[in-house]
Amino acid sequence: MSLLYEDIVKLVANNLKCSICMEIFTKPVTLVCGHNYCQKCINGCWAKSIARRDCPHCRADVSSTKLEINFTLCHILELQDLGGREKWEQILAETDQPDQTQHARRTVTKVASLLILSNTGLHAEFVELSFSPQLGNRRLVFHTESHRVETQPGHQARTSHGRFDACQWMAEQEFRGGWVYWDVDTTFSTGWAVGVAYPSLKCNERLGRTPSSWCLEWSSGQLSAWHNKIKTSVKHSFPNGIRVILDMPKGQLSFQSLCNSQLELHSFQVDSSGPFIPVFWLYGLSHNALTFPIN
Template identity: 25%
Template sequence: MAGLDAGRAIPVWLAEDDLGCIICHDLLAWPATLPCGHTFCRDCLLDLWAARRSRFCPSCREGAPGPPQLRKNTMLEDLADKYRLAARELEPLSPGPEPTPAPRPASRPGRPTAQLRTLLDGVDLSLASPKVSSSPPEQKMKDILHDLEDIQEKLRENFTQKGALEEQTQVELPEVPSSSSRPLPDQSRFAPKKASSFARWAISPTFDLESLSCNLKVSVDLRTVTVSDFPMLYAWSPERFASSQALCSQALSSGQHYWEVDTQRCSHWAVGVASRGMKRDQILGRTTDSWCVEWKGASQLSAWCMVKETVLGSDRPSVVGIWLDLEEGKLAFYSKADQAKPLFECPISVSVPLHPAFWLYGLDPGNSLTIRKMNV
């Protein structure tokens, strides 16, 4: 079109996900940004919280303490409004008959992305020299292109900041924030850590027969603990746990340590760390000197830290990796496959050594946990 600024271009890379809500899969309406940085439609978020009777981020599952105080993200609302306007303005460019939109609620404007891409058939989509096959008013096209350029620039700044954050996460040691315990943020956009990254700190602890519950038995190599068909395999002593729990012999008092537990043959379990002095009638994670992640056997994975439970999700890890950094006072759990996916992290502060700790509850005979033998 004559008179168009050759430097302007339509940002065809813009997708609906850039300004969308992952709950309703629509463009953001009254965007509400949580403290973790993720943004959703306010009504979608409130409906989800009401249905599940708990407040957490649907993306990273970070808890939202206290009553919800949702504030509008005015920049994202402005971008979404400009995107809707640009799509409506470009609709006359369609070479065919204008489709009749399906009726939608007033609070959920229709998603313009698919129509925008279709209606741009008459435009040269290169970033160098846009050309328009039809002839709407020149000033209207300039305004549309100007608004889209604003969206392009703001999102480019956002991508730049995101790239810088990704670079900061590519370190060898697992990063554990020093704030209060919480589930790890959604790291799907980051490269998960290779399991081999922990090799230099790997240990292969063995079960301690003195603390072992009377209804558990241990393999010859002391690395598999199983619920026995015959209780009271060992003579009772005050050192033994009253419930089906066990510690490892290794006392960890300094340095960094990593070990892995195979949970595939246990329907209900908890794995973590505890002090040797943990009371024998108490349960792992329910004391101030023990921490764990726990699979309840009912599609719920939880973490326990400082006698507080945090629900992590419904995915069951077949192998759990435990990272204990006693120099920094940090504990982290991973779902380990070829790569280590973060599950939960929390600070720890103790003045006594810690031991790998386990709980096989439900007392189903044959249930077992195995400490994987690692190259050390």
């Protein structure tokens, strides 16, 4: 295939994944808002809610509508001339490899990825983050009932100094393996950073400014990715929701926009051995908040 043709096929393949299970659609259905999910995934998501049925992506209320099978997606997934579902899975396995080694390792990677997934049943697992006062700056407070971290400008929320000098908070979860993700609602924050770091991140170190931390940041009206003091500009408007995906078997950390059909904003290659801990920064000179939706 030509480079242009390969790029188009890979782009199509990456849009055939359900944003809940992070796998290729199985019996895809469309909500009235236009977003697509596996039928089993969306029903399972709604089964956890006692309030109302809404879209996990845009939060639109879809209680008064019914699920509709997306026949177009079904036909694309089963294209026999292409090779059907198995071919799409192989394309995605190739796409996930680093560009510089992709062509040389294409065949081995394809077979190995399919064997690993089939033998381990590996799926992206949603993580509900929790926060301890000892792991955050004293100007930050976590509201358990609303799953919300916010700044307390003008006064000290706690008497202890906390984990960081900067307005940062490290979650309690530590990841040493697996494929996990968590979501962050940034609607009520004018300055923030979301990312991961090694547990050794020091109290005077800023997220993304060290060799041991990586992040996506919105600051001074600009979106950028940071690692080891290197800033990479991300050409995108303010995203109201971020999905952070840590795929440790592949050594990949990626950030997706929850407002643009899981558009990938940036990705890093990281050491697959870890361990990694989610870390967040908030601009501390005004009232800011980050909320962590529960799946």
